[in-house]
Amino acid sequence: MYPAEFAYVRPDGLDAVFTAVDEYADDAKVIAGGQSLLPLMKLRLATPAMLIDLAGAGELSGQHRTPSGVRLGAMTTYRELQHSPHTLGLLPGLGETVAVIADTQVRARGTIGGAVAHGDPTADLPAMLLALEAQVHIGSRRGHRRVALDGFITGVFSTGLADGEIVTALEIPLPPAGTGAAYEKVEQPASHLALAGVAAVLTVEAGTVRRARVAMTGVTTTPRRLTAVERALVGSTTSDVALSEAAALAVDGVVPLDDVHASPQYRLHLLEVATRQALQVAARRAGARWAA
Numbered sequence: 001m002y003p004a005e006f007a008y009v010r011p012d013g014l015d016a017v018f019t020a021v022d023e024y025a026d027d028a029k030v031i032a033g034g035q036s037l038l039p040l041m042k043l044r045l046a047t048p049a050m051l052i053d054l055a056g057a058g059e060l061s062g063q064h065r066t067p068s069g070v071r072l073g074a075m076t077t078y079r080e081l082q083h084s085p086h087t088l089g090l091l092p093g094l095g096e097t098v099a100v101i102a103d104t105q106v107r108a109r110g111t112i113g114g115a116v117a118h119g120d121p122t123a124d125l126p127a128m129l130l131a132l133e134a135q136v137h138i139g140s141r142r143g144h145r146r147v148a149l150d151g152f153i154t155g156v157f158s159t160g161l162a163d164g165e166i167v168t169a170l171e172i173p174l175p176p177a178g179t180g181a182a183y184e185k186v187e188q189p190a191s192h193l194a195l196a197g198v199a200a201v202l203t204v205e206a207g208t209v210r211r212a213r214v215a216m217t218g219v220t221t222t223p224r225r226l227t228a229v230e231r232a233l234v235g236s237t238t239s240d241v242a243l244s245e246a247a248a249l250a251v252d253g254v255v256p257l258d259d260v261h262a263s264p265q266y267r268l269h270l271l272e273v274a275t276r277q278a279l280q281v282a283a284r285r286a287g288a289r290w291a292a
């Protein structure tokens with residue numbers, strides 16, 4: 001199927017992007033990798049009159065160390081991230097998460113800015129970014145602001161972006177020494193999208209969990225932190241029993257999605273299993289690093 005007719009601009013530089021976004025307002029959509037937007041346009045679920053391509057804004061690319069972490073430009077593709085040993089060496093869990101997103105073609109085009117701005121409840125990267133406590137840099141003609149990713153995705157395909165705003169970068173703080181991370185997902189075989197995906201980032205000191213950040217995707221209307229699991233983990237050991245007891249809390253109060261791909265009960269089952277597996281792998285990796 002072909003999309004409805006649309007116009008296209010590729011502004012030169014970020015200021016020109018902001019101007020175009022203001023000028024065309026509701027009639028326009030920005031396009032990054034196009035991996036979610038173009039399928040929607042072909043199905044006529046999105047019919048923007050104007051596409052504003054972000055590819056001409058070099059300010060949206062690049063990966064930089066900041067005093068406390070790493071700043072990744074919104075147009076960083078999954079593939080670029082996969083081939084960034086310096087960034088991946090500083091931020092555990094990211095490389096493993098990106099590697100299970102779709103296929104080579106999608107990873108070559110899809111961007112990290114698009115992954116959070118799209119607000120897809122089944123997207124992989126937001127779960128790991130939540131567990132890594134990422135911040136979202138947002139820009140518009142009115143200026144720039146920075147918010148926590150936690151709370152930025154507000155519902156199915158909706159975010160806290162106001163009119164005229166775009167995501168310009170993601171910033172991720174460096175986790176403390178002794179941290180290990182893991183991402184476990186059970187995927188829908190055709191799309192590779194998560195039926196349940198869980199990211200765990202654990203800091204372990206002498207066999208005791210000191211810090212825990214755990215987040216899920218694919219199960220509810222937005223990716224979100226599993227705070228009951230996190231609370232149960234802090235101060236506990238990394239024994240299989242302790243991790244399994246914490247994982248059992250993942251389903252507490254969760255109202256799961258119900259669609260043709262999985263029943264609510266099955267999604268809850270997958271959530272608990274993926275949580276347990278992610279905790280076990282993250283704890284092992286954290287322990288290994290501590291031992292070293």
Ligand SMILES: Cc1cc2nc3c(=O)[nH]c(=O)nc-3n(C[C@H](O)[C@H](O)[C@H](O)COP(=O)(O)OP(=O)(O)OC[C@H]3O[C@@H](n4cnc5c(N)ncnc54)[C@H](O)[C@@H]3O)c2cc1C
Pocket residue numbers: 029030031032033034035036037038039054074100101102103106109110111112113114115117118120122123124125165166167168191192193194
């Ligand atoms: C076959 C297939 C399989 C896939 N499988 C997976 C998978 O297994 N896991 C997974 O997580 N994802 C999967 N995806 C989705 C993929 O990750 C998308 O690329 C990603 O969700 C969106 O990134 P993009 O750069 O392509 O955004 P686009 O498609 O260009 O844009 C998506 C939306 O975000 C907006 N947007 C994009 N960038 C910005 C920005 N910087 N600021 C503000 N708004 C912006 C656009 O206006 C649009 O509304 C799959 C996609 C395909 C086609």
